[in-house]
Amino acid sequence: MPAPPLTEMTDRARAIFQIVVEGYLASGTPVGSKTIASSDAIDLSPASIRSVLSELEQLGLLAAPHTSAGRMPTDTGLRLFVDGMMQVAEPTAQERDAILQRLGDPGPVEQALEQASSVLSDLSAAAGVVMVPRREPNVTQMNLVPLDARRALAVLVGDDGQVENRLLDLPDGLSPSALQEATNYITARLAGRSLAEASAAIGQEIASGRSELDTASRDLVSRGLAVWSEDGAARPVLIVRGASNLLDEAAMGDIERVRSLLDDLESKQSVAELLDSAREAEATRIFIGSENRLFALSGSSVIASPYRDREGRVVGVLGVIGPTRLNYARVVPMVDFTARSLGKLIG
Structure with missing residues (x-):
């Protein structure tokens, strides 16, 4: 339920509500009527305090845990306090x-x-x-460096000087020339672009048949870009x-x-x-x-x-x-x- 405006609360209700909230935030435990009565800001009988606490509870601002006779603020009460009563100071x-x-x-x-x-x-x-x-820096170069017949290292160099590596699985029977062709093709289209921008442009070019790559090189380009895209999406x-x-x-x-x-x-x-x-x-x-x-x-x-x-x-x-x-x-x-x-x- 929405919190009532502070202007609709009596002075004594606001004072008691503030004592309960501040006491709870300080101790993490419900605040009882004895604690409220001991405050210099309150000059009410225990019966009057309990009556105000009951009213605040009916308004949805306070709650009484079954394990304690004290009261604690509800989420609605905390919101009212934070937005309308809390005094914020600069860090020490x-x-x-x-x-x-x-x-x-x-x-x-x-x-x-x-x-x-x-x-x-x-x-x-x-x-x-x-x-x-x-932030995604623009990319200046991607190199596909063969490690063995089945794996290559995709090395990405950003315009901020950062270098990152990813391991790439190679298709069977891939020739060294296809690896070099794919490297040259990607690097030529990365310059001055972010990886996302370059990936989109290269993907459209390959899909439309405008690239001059052979089948093996096209597959390698797609694999190289995919390993970076998947990795970026999975990063925390x-x-x-x-x-x-x-x-x-x-x-x-x-x-x-x-x-x-x-x-x-x-x-x-x-x-x-x-x-x-x-x-x-x-x-x-x-x-x-x-x-x-x-x-x-x-x-x-x-x-x-x-x-x-x-x-x-x-x-x-x-x-x-x-x-x-x-x-x-x-x-x-x-x-x-x-x-x-x-x-x-x-x-």
Whole structure:
């Protein structure tokens, strides 16, 4: 059910609701009426407190677990708190220093992505996730190097100097001249194009019969391009660090929820699709529990922010995955700062 507007709640209902949510996020356990009564912000009798708690429960903002007389926020309640009551501050100097130091280590961009995921995990005590940028360099050359009668090495050279190899199975009876012909044909059509663009153009040329390749060379070209396309589609596009942080003492009390969460994290493609929905967000997005289908069973939250290159283009998404009791006020600015810092390293 949708949350009622804050303006429709009484001052005392808002105060009690805030105490319950903040207490739950701090401890991970339901908050009882005695804790509420001890707050300096509340001057109500125990009976009045219980009456307000009951009202908040009827509104769908709080729930009372059967194992406790205390209350805890529902996903709807957390959404109301996050959107209308949470006070977000900048990361502390120590947190900023830790993020900048880890991202500033010399090395390739891939290392910075892994460090971003790791530092988010360390600072949030949850799982850090980073989507790899959707960038495909233009290709300058592909060589097909024979290893033996049945195998060759497909060597791809990008315009950024990166070299990658893939193993390619050869058809029986293939002549060395066919291998060289296929190499020359592919390289001539790769120059200045991404692999996807070159593959599409070559595929159309072969299909239309406009290529001058013989049957063996055409087959080899198709095999060479296919091994790269299949490999690229199968590569994980998500870096996950710190999944073990989710196995804390509180979580082990609900082992089925934890098992469901870990299963979700193993499905990297599904997680990547969820994070991808945050690519066009102007600010950090928060997905709470049952609001997203992927983590509905595990009762988990996702805090995600896009990161941009120096030209302002969105190239990926990073964030934190953890239980719904995440310290949103602390983690949201931390994720945002990491995204902005990482973006400065992306060319």
